[in-house]
Amino acid sequence: MKRRTRWLLWTTAGLASLFIVGNILLFNALPKPMRLTAPVTLDYGVADARFERSMGLVLQQPITTGNDIELLRDGKAIYAAMLGAINAAEHSITFETYEFWGEDSAGRLASALADAAERGVAVHAVLDFIGSAQADTDKFDRMTDAGVELIRWREPSWYDLARFNHRTHRKLLVKDGHTGFIGGANVADNWLPGNDRTAYRDNHFRVRGPVVGNMQAAFAETWIDASGELLLGDAYYPALEPAGDLAVQVVNSSPREGRHRVRKMLLYAIAAAEERITIGTAYFYPDADFLDALTAAAERGVDVRILVPGDSIDQGFVRHASVNRWGPMLEAGVSLYEYQPSMYHSKLMSVDDRWATIGSTNLDNRSFRINDEANLNIYDDAFALMIRELVESDIADAAHYDLERWQQRPWRKRLFGWISMTIGPHL
Template identity: 45%
Template sequence: MKLRSSDLLLVASTAVITAALTIFGRNFISGEKKIKRKIKHFYGVDDPQFERAMSQLLGPPILHGNHVEPLHNGDEIFPAMLAAIEGAKRTITFETFIYWDGEIANRFASALARKAAEGVQVHVLIDGVGCNCINAESLRRMRDAGVELEIYHIANIARANHRTHRKLLVIDGTVGFTGGVGIADEWTGDARNADEWRDSHYRVEGPVVAQMQAAFLDNWMKTRAVVLHGDDYFPELKKVGNHRCQMFKSSPMEGSESARLMFLLSINSAQRSIKIGNAYFVPDDLTTETLIDAARRGVDVEILVPGDEIDSLFVKHATRNRLGRLLESGVRVYRFQPSMYHCKCMIIDGLWTSVGSANFDNRSFRLNDEANLSIIDGSFAASAGKAFDDDVSRSTEYTLSDWENRTVFQKAADLSASLLRSQL
């Protein structure tokens, strides 16, 4: 039977619409059932059951015998990372979201290219959205030197909204770095002014570095389709410190919302204090309710977010819209003043600390590939808490009165941004 032109048009239109809906669904709608009901408060973070829950519900297990060194701002972070790269003997694995053309990008490209030319196996994975220099000379220099370089999801339209937001650098399988910093000039300096972003990164040694390596390989296998293994990547790692650590990963492609579950379990287990510093704080309804419940239990809850120096006005408005009920419940909110605040840190009861790439928003909870390092150690939490308090001292408190006295325009802008918070 010969199809009429109108039938052919209908078939073609149906195919186009179906393809468009499929692409939209894969990019903007998760097929996974989202946790909707509150998690019951059974124990604190100092209870062995909390450690078992984190190991068994999130995985991989929390490991003993690690040492995590905090590094603050570009003046400390970039020299430490570049020195580790320079000292590499066998392998370098490096995954990042932001790689912006400039002096820092060139310095990293030169260091990585130099090691590859020396015979070190160098593997670099950069997100296609976070990189603004895919065809730049710095990336060509790395490839010409023998660096294996992949761009994450740049050609996959069906997954264009899914990004790797992970920040991982592992040297010889023995030393790892993770945190919030991007490879860009904006992170240089010491957060003294608007041109020097505030951020923290962490140098890690011990058995948990193998989990960091595994997190990198998760996306390397998806892009390069090659398995990296053996002693060059997974050497025997001895205990070197007292920090109990876990490096967990979260990815929508694996039907996982581990980042969100980690935050929910941690907040729900708080008994005394919660300190959350985050660049993109746009909590969903259940996370908001969990924070409110903690405040009603008598937990001191403090939230630190960017102030007027922020890289996204859209996020600023969405964040502000979500603060009302938290402020009404006694949660204290601070806005960092000197520069863009880009940290991602949560400290519970002065014992449990989680740092890494995950923001406090739906994009990190549901859409991005994330990796966070969590540490059970009182001394480390005290150090992280001091850094948080130091940042608060350079912030202004945002009160319920401030929120209630927003202008009509501000309220409209905040509400409009919040309606689209699922994509933040």
Template identity: 50%
Template structure:
């Protein structure tokens, strides 16, 4: 009998580990490819009844009437409104966020959630593991000891390694099943204050009306996935009366369901644009279909404005990967603006001063393919006009990025962008 040499056994072990690592990387980076792969062509205008019917059919449900939306700007307003709602809770709180850290903001929310649990409110919280890795463990211990039921989403474990790269990027808070919050802001000290004092520029939204049940359902799907516990009683889903006149529709996207609904939502809306597309996002990495949708809009004579963070306010490697794709957009007349005062973190998508999408999703492959995201669609001219005014106000603090700057960017910057693209940091 031939005895294997020790070095051959070691090589075999290394090869096996390399194979396992390659499989895990592939599973994390390439979810099921059930998404739109052909151009979205002739679509009714977004303000038409025909578009509403098409949108409802393709995205799974019709808009819910009778809702009210309050716009919250920057950390000062956003956190004050959320903490006030938590303090007034009497039945239940469900809370889901990507980033959670910081002594001031993270500490205030940990204390507020713990206080609510101690006074008898049922509190369920989902913190993304990667987004909350900076948090003081004492904050989690404080909440657990107070009775907060808590999940660290995708915390590393052997049975979840293939899904580790699939993060929850949602920003959800629902109080007593009656008041909901969503938008761009995480719960962290970087959002403290206002752009004038160094805090991130962001937008968030307080909602009342029947659509709050849909936000609650979005949370419940991830809670069920993480705990196998179904929360369904009136404590979480009370009867909801009309609180306003807005029609609202929640669109959830998850790598598990594979249909990439938010990407489909954006492709459909841009195809329905007739006058103006305004897109604000902190992370812009368009795939070929999004690029084609923007270029098609320009060919139809639609104005297109993109509002992004300025250099230095997000990863240089990601920015260069994104910037490598800007050439055809700039040549087609797409206007790209970079917000200067601080990091721009709002996610705001406006079509023809009528169609609005707000929520957690960025315009990049990670939000479209790998993250759990929740966005709302609201089709209302008054709300769209109010948000367009904020978009245009932010443009006053932005600098236009011109085609000449793109054409003369340095070779090292171009190479950094291509390297980033090739190793997939944009995913």
């Protein structure tokens, strides 16, 4: 009995030691990145040369000149432009998206990608596993049978469960290395009108110029993670001539250490605002420090306007959790609007009509810490003004959510909001 007891004690001690040493090694090998928690204060604005210079250095992302960006409004125009690019591709297509399902949208795109592969184009597609779970498997079979290199991102596996919640939320398409697409729209039938649905309101953008090479590099990074393969050569990275006058920066963000870039980028831009901040976002549930930054901007006289979905939001729990935290912002003078006609899904921000950011990033914890995201920052007065006016045109179809309405909201909505807030850090 004593021998058995000693054996159990030694075994227990050994397992405990292995657990402790294993955790030490694990947390040293995979240290947790520090979040920006201290308030950002600046004595200059976005028009100052220091803003652009610091953005390039702090985010470790180059700012390229000579680019052109074309607005594409809503699903019909977005998908038509993307299909046109795929059908015209001669060398390569790289495609990454979160949602991918539906016959009218994903079905047509899957067929176009398959046709491109059959005519000899190198086609690489990364579709998020959760976002494409609704798709019929025949779409995947059609593509892979044609030669499309297709990867379902983060498909459940016992050896990778710790990263299962890390989704790709990027919306990237690059044709022949010289024409790119980026914005808020997934590839799903919700973005198209139907007999029983109203199409989501969204914006996407067609990009030409040297910055497309950086968009390709953002996709290539995901492709390495997913396949272990490095994409190289003129088919993916051709020499790119200037196509316009815009100075543009790709900002790609991911859950990995040192790569939580979008939250840092947005906090810096908010701190630099002197006149106005105009935001359109599908999901508005950032952390308390981020809300404090918006509140502080309003308190120093910045006109802060934020457009979010109304009753048509597809994730109501996010809306109620968000509304419960609006009080201090509303008291400080932040203007909040809820879009009425349909689900608002765009992701836009303009500061002082000088700087704008577009892409896949929502103002929520998932985009800041959990998802892979990609945005373009544009350093141009005319473009930033266009983004502000684009959001304001949708504010015309929104209901103003003022402080009186917030104070008088029903107790059941407050309760639902508090319940939703308990899982807020994991949303």
